[in-house]
Amino acid sequence: MSQNALPQPIAERKSQLRRSLLDRRRSIDRQQWRDRSELLCDRLARSPVFAEARTVLGYFSFRQEPDLSPLFADRGRRWGFPRCVGRSLHWHHYQPGDRLDRGAYGILEPSAEAAAIAPEEVDLILVPAVACDERGYRLGYGGGFYDRLLADPRWQQKPTIAIVFDFAIFPELPIEAWDLPLQGVCSEKQFRGIG
Template identity: 35%
Template sequence: MAGEPGLDDPKPVWRRHFRQRRADQPEAQQERLLEQALSGVPPLLRPDQRLGLYWPLAGEPDLRELARALPGRLALPAIRALAENRRLGYEVWKSADPLRLDAAGVPAPAPAGRPLPATALGLLLVPALAFDRRGFRLGYGGGWFDRLRADPSWRAVPALIVAPATCAVEQLPVDPWDVPFDGWLSEAGIEWLQPVERSGL
């Protein structure tokens, strides 16, 4: 699309471009995205499954109202220091629970809980600066979700990118370690790249 970075441009150029685009999203568009999440996400989960949500940073769609639709069934990502390594995992979170910054400076459950196994989650929602029609996501450059989803047990958990439809492009630059997502959630609804066999689908 005209005015967008080219595939030869480095990812930081793309990030600057789409940070601005996302910041310019009208409030009504954000509200429609939340409505799509509230109507479309809960039926995708079995009663014994949790939703992997996220704590919204500046400009990211705020989907925390899903806590009312799925009481006691949410988990937030948390980056914890394990020995000399830092890893992303998901921990149980309820809307009234306190939060504390994790090892990457993002609000996460406090005190730190035990990471949940992949089998406890039925769906992951992950925000993005941009995404393409192949399911690749442009994030902030930490690579946390790519490393998590390189594990086959986590790759088996359906995962949707969350972003406004105006942040969709035909093709993003990708690195060898980038792991594509199963689809996306925008104000236009949920779009799967491939059928996903889950309760309610």
């Protein structure tokens, strides 16, 4: 680095990494995406923290995120999914066959009429991510929805697992003051952290 060159701002480094990883994820062929998602679901289902959880917050796959839908039919578990309301996530019960709507970002969401889920009901939060590092820090999509949720005292003590494909796990990601580490990371090849 020359004497006059300034280090690249963290936000810019995150943005470049996010674009690169989203491009890579979109380039995965459909069958590989399904196969990797299935392996990830199998690995997650075998983890003690998931096996013991009765109420799990998940997400509906968007832009080739790992697909967790094979897990949703488990009748021994209650599932909750987010609706984006303003700058917050509101959680609602969902079971296969319930009505879904397209939210403001084009992501499937439970109906606004679906029963709400209170923080005290939740045993585990599965967090979508663009990338994660070995310390549990997550690179999200830049909207701050999960950062705000996990900074809220009502949600801070909930076990959290980042869900990513293995190519998106790094030794260390650039982080900012508001970034909070998750307690676990699950990919198709590994489970790190809790359970």
